[in-house]
Amino acid sequence: xxxxxxxxxxxxxxxxxxxxxxxxxxxxxxxxxxxxxxxxxxxxxxxxxxxxxxxxxxxxxxxxxxxxxxxxxxxxxxxxxxxxxxxxxxxxxxxxxxxxxxxxxxxxxxxxxxxxxxxxxxxxxxxxxxxxxxxxxxxxxxxxxxxxxxxxxxxxxxxxxxxxx
Amino acid sequence: xxxxxxxxxxxxxxxxxxxxxxxxxxxxxxxxxxxxxxxxxxxxxxxxxxxxxxxxxxxxxxxxxxxxxxxxxxxxxxxxxxxxxxxxxxxxxxxxxxxxxxxxxxx
Numbered sequence: 158x159x160x161x162x163x164x165x166x167x168x169x170x171x172x173x174x175x176x177x178x179x180x181x182x183x184x185x186x187x188x189x190x191x192x193x194x195x196x197x198x199x200x201x202x203x204x205x206x207x208x209x210x211x212x213x214x215x216x217x218x219x220x221x222x223x224x225x226x227x228x229x230x231x232x233x234x235x236x237x238x239x240x241x242x243x244x245x246x247x248x249x250x251x252x253x254x255x256x257x258x259x260x261x262x263x264x265x266x267x268x269x270x271x272x273x274x275x276x277x278x279x280x281x282x283x284x285x286x287x288x289x290x291x292x293x294x295x296x297x298x299x300x301x302x303x304x305x306x307x308x309x310x311x312x313x314x315x316x317x318x319x320x321x322x
Numbered sequence: 323x324x325x326x327x328x329x330x331x332x333x334x335x336x337x338x339x340x341x342x343x344x345x346x347x348x349x350x351x352x353x354x355x356x357x358x359x360x361x362x363x364x365x366x367x368x369x370x371x372x373x374x375x376x377x378x379x380x381x382x383x384x385x386x387x388x389x390x391x392x393x394x395x396x397x398x399x400x401x402x403x404x405x406x407x408x409x410x411x412x413x414x415x416x417x418x419x420x421x422x423x424x425x426x427x428x429x
Contacts, residue, residue, distance in 0.1 A: 172346070207391070262341040
């Protein structure tokens with residue numbers, strides 16, 4: 158019962174935040190609603206016994222991505238245009254497509270027998286996760302660091318001002 | 323109804339929550355015109371996928387799902403870095419970041 162209470166509260170925070178992300182007219186508000194959604198997800202990770210991931214979520218997403226997004230918003234808008242122009246023409250089609258995808262996923266989840274019979278299992282702690290990442294998955298880990306380096310170099314190369322001379 | 327709430331939330335509850343989050347993000351991608359708003363909606367969808375990874379990990383008793391979620395978070399950060407660089411470039415070229423503003427390639 159307590160688990161249901163926690164799950165419902167966290168779901169409420171996440172879904173409310175997400176709905177406001179796609180509804181809000183102000184881009185800065187959108188970014189802050191995204192921050193709330195990501196924090197709610199961090200809470201859900203704690204609820205799901207993934208404390209380390211919750212910490213990573215707060216540090217990388219709410220700390221890094223949201224800050225980056227705010228920089229992006231401030232660098233790309235003039236003071237006069239604070240509001241986002243909505244594409245009202247395709248709103249109905251957007252809702253229909255999203256609902257169709259949702260229906261397909263729910264149908265797949267409900268009909269799957271393995272999902273219905275899955276039981277929550279106690280997980281090993283963060284130490285085991287560290288051993289897994291740095292021993293079994295060390296190659297993907299190194300590739301990922303290479304990717305992040307490439308992304309950083311690429312972002313600097315893309316966004317730097319080209320000298321006209 | 324009481325029978326459902328007698329047990330703690332099962333895997334299906336988390337998967338359906340993630341599906342809702344994913345579809346809200348999908349709606350945002352379809353309905354927004356501002357490129358940054360589209361990028362933010364993609365973040366929502368990536369977040370839904372991470373919830374799925376962690377939920378599967380919890381319900382299979384295997385940490386691989388959590389390790390994958392970790393990699394997925396780092397991948398999303400790389401994606402955001404490049405995405406924002408492109409948006410800034412687009413603003414410099416068009417003085418606007420509406421997805422409709424880029425029409426050079428349309429026939």
